[in-house]
């Protein structure tokens with residue numbers, strides 16, 4: 001249970017709020033690179049700020065204020081130039097660094113362009129990595145955009161999958177340190193959705209949470225498993241500050257504002273060794289629906305959608321004055337405490353280096369994270385063994401990650417793995433590792 005004030009401290013993300021300023025010290029994935037195959041500009045809201053993301057005619061990306069500094073026209077209706085973006089009202093042009101480059105009529109009147117030189121639009125850094133566009137909205141020093149090793153694994157088919165959720169980011173991130181939910185939200189609920197009333201999967205008996213440089217690991221032991229099980233020896237990673245790493249995919253919960261979250265899944269599917277060498281030309285990205293248009297209810301058939309249902313169900317900003325925490329919530333409590341420590345440290349010392357940020361480019365090469373399926377992802381498995389693998393096998397049947405995969409992405413994936421998807425509707429789990 002938390003006081004209202006502490007709850008606000010964790011959940012408010014706008015500029016000038018403690019958590020908002022803290023999260024601005026990290027790079028966040030905000031869009032798919034492939035979105036700009038057929039457009040040059042889109043409006044976007046991140047951390048409570050209305051912005052415009054663009055790709056200029058030279059192929060450079062920019063992220064600037066939605067409102068023009070001249071007389072506030074909407075820059076998402078502007079147009080890109082060889083360098084930067086131009087407002088469609090009076091033609092002021094801005095580079096990706098925010099500097100005004102052209103004020104057509106003002107410069108006709110004053111060729112020294114003094115006013116132009118002194119005009120800026122709010123602008124944030126953008127980088128491309130792993131088929132996604134990442135933004136940094138904080139002050140100097142700018143940390144490295146982490147080069148997690150999974151981004152560099154060969155012979156994989158990656159896709160970036162987005163969804164906009166009508167709830168606060170922090171309850172989504174609490175799910176990244178909540179092992180028991182797998183049993184009920186994914187495993188058993190899926191069995192029930194499949195029409196069976198049982199048997200349910202083995203129960204959780206023991207949990208462990210440990211902090212490390214880039215977040216926490218959590219480990220679980222279920223009925224029938226011994227301490228050599230990879231979910232006990234290695235477990236999974238709660239990636240600081242708003243991610244989750246499961247060895248074959250990442251998830252990020254990027255705040256749109258206090259009441260909405262951009263869910264980002266980045267999934268790498270290892271192709272069977274028979275398909276090697278496989279080199280992906282381009283990483284696709286797509287947005288999935290969260291509501292079933294037939295019933296108006298949330299979609300529940302895919303893993304991420306099951307998570308979305310529980311997160312949005314907790315209330316737009318869940319009321320943490322009304323919760324009853326138990327042993328299963330130890331990780332949640334540790335993570336909240338760690339955030340409060342970080343916010344306190346920032347308050348006391350603005351030079352505090354936020355947890356897990358990488359400042360030295362030399363240290364940002366193929367950064368290792370613990371993974372329960374690292375060998376299989378790196379070295380691959382023959383088709384038959386891959387199909388049998390408890391974590392990776394289901395993805396040979398269908399894309400169970402999130403509902404709504406477009407046909408062209410599916411077709412590219414089928415070509416990569418060298419087989420047709422079966423069109424399975426539900427990820428029914430009988431093993432105990434997922």
Ligand code: FES
Pocket residue numbers: 068069070071072073087088089090091092
């Ligand atoms: S409002 Fe943008 S140029 Fe005038």
Ligand SMILES: [Fe+2]
Pocket residue numbers: 175181182185186303307
């Ligand atoms: Fe989940």
